[in-house]
Amino acid sequence: MTENRDTLYADPLADSAPFAFDDGVARVFPDMIKRSVPGYPTIVAMTGLLAGKFASAGSNLYDLGCSLGASTLAMRQNIRQGGCHIIAVDNSEAMLERCRNIIDTDTHDTPVSLVCSDLRNVAIRDASVVVLNFTLQFIPVECRDQVIQRIHDGLRPGGVLVLSEKVTFEDPHLDELNIQAHHQFKLANGYSELEIANKRTALENVLLPETLGSHRQRIARAGFGSCDVWFQCFNFASLIALK
Numbered sequence: 001m002t003e004n005r006d007t008l009y010a011d012p013l014a015d016s017a018p019f020a021f022d023d024g025v026a027r028v029f030p031d032m033i034k035r036s037v038p039g040y041p042t043i044v045a046m047t048g049l050l051a052g053k054f055a056s057a058g059s060n061l062y063d064l065g066c067s068l069g070a071s072t073l074a075m076r077q078n079i080r081q082g083g084c085h086i087i088a089v090d091n092s093e094a095m096l097e098r099c100r101n102i103i104d105t106d107t108h109d110t111p112v113s114l115v116c117s118d119l120r121n122v123a124i125r126d127a128s129v130v131v132l133n134f135t136l137q138f139i140p141v142e143c144r145d146q147v148i149q150r151i152h153d154g155l156r157p158g159g160v161l162v163l164s165e166k167v168t169f170e171d172p173h174l175d176e177l178n179i180q181a182h183h184q185f186k187l188a189n190g191y192s193e194l195e196i197a198n199k200r201t202a203l204e205n206v207l208l209p210e211t212l213g214s215h216r217q218r219i220a221r222a223g224f225g226s227c228d229v230w231f232q233c234f235n236f237a238s239l240i241a242l243k
């Protein structure tokens with residue numbers, strides 16, 4: 001399948017509305033996320049391997065903010081344990097509609113339920129794996145403690161949370177260095193200075209990154225026993241937390 005190229009912010013007269021996961025974004029999403037998030041293909045593939053390792057028989061696996069289902073599919077393709085069920089959640093109708101078509105063409109047999117809802121309203125129950133790949137960053141900061149707490153409480157002992165996020169750095173020099181490196185990554189992937197600037201404006205107050213320290217503290221407060229970064233490229237990182 002050929003991917004639609006992301007040119008959403010290439011127009012000098014593009015409207016300056018805040019970024020939203022609408023039909024236009026869903027149409028170009030695979031191209032957009034690959035050219036914008038360093039390490040995204042690795043994170044998705046390793047999410048699948050981690051799910052294969054941590055899934056326990058008869059448990060639920062959650063993909064919160066599933067978009068087009070890349071992490072859902074990676075998990076589904078790696079689960080060997082019987083009686084598992086994947087619950088993929090997104091509050092964008094446009095994303096879920098396309099996600100449904102993609103999942104329908106996959107032949108692996110772990111059942112997948114697609115839920116169109118704010119992830120804050122979805123009960124987490126009897127889970128062995130919960131994945132938040134680049135989703136928590138879109139949740140209001142004051143709601144994040146509760147999200148992580150509910151995930152912790154819904155995991156079985158021995159279960160895992162995979163949390164991938166854009167991050168900021170306490171050290172202003174390192175913060176600037178990583179912002180510049182990400183900028184270079186986007187230029188190298190064919191985005192123009194104009195597109196990068198327009199997208200940055202659209203994401204202001206929509207994508208709110210925190211430091212790795214804040215994530216670690218929140219995860220510890222929720223009661224997870226162990227937590228560390230397993231992948232990082234510039235200002236994009238993925239943490240693993242064990243209950």
Ligand code: GEK
Nearest residue numbers: 021065066067070071090091092118119133134138
């Ligand atoms: C991937 N994980 O390809 N409730 C449910 N979904 C939400 C909410 C919310 N409150 N807020 C945002 N979303 C995916 C990529 S994209 C990351 C995730 C990005 C959804 C939103 O609709 C979008 O589909 C997804 O979270 C974030 O592995 O675009 O940078």
